[in-house]
Amino acid sequence: xxxxxxxxxxxxxxxxxxxxxxxxxxxxxxxxxxxxxxxxxxxxxxxxxxxxxxxxxxxxxxxxxxxxxx
Numbered sequence: 001x002x003x004x005x006x007x008x009x010x011x012x013x014x015x016x017x018x019x020x021x022x023x024x025x026x027x028x029x030x031x032x033x034x035x036x037x038x039x040x041x042x043x044x045x046x047x048x049x050x051x052x053x054x055x056x057x058x059x060x061x062x063x064x065x066x067x068x069x070x
Contacts (some may be wrong), residue, residue: 002010 004010
């Protein structure tokens with residue numbers, strides 16, 4: 001086993017890689033149809049009605065319990 005006190009600090013060997021071309025970067029392809037950052041088109045909905053009680057829970061009358069048995 002390697003002992004830093006006796007053998008010194010361990011350094012991994014460097015093996016040259018002839019295929020290495022530097023840090024990888026993604027290719028950029030020009031897009032002539034690019035129109036900038038997409039914006040949400042807001043379309044009026046004449047049938048929309050705001051419901052202020054949408055998330056209000058109504059009083060419960062019953063509670064269901066499901067029991068599983070093997």
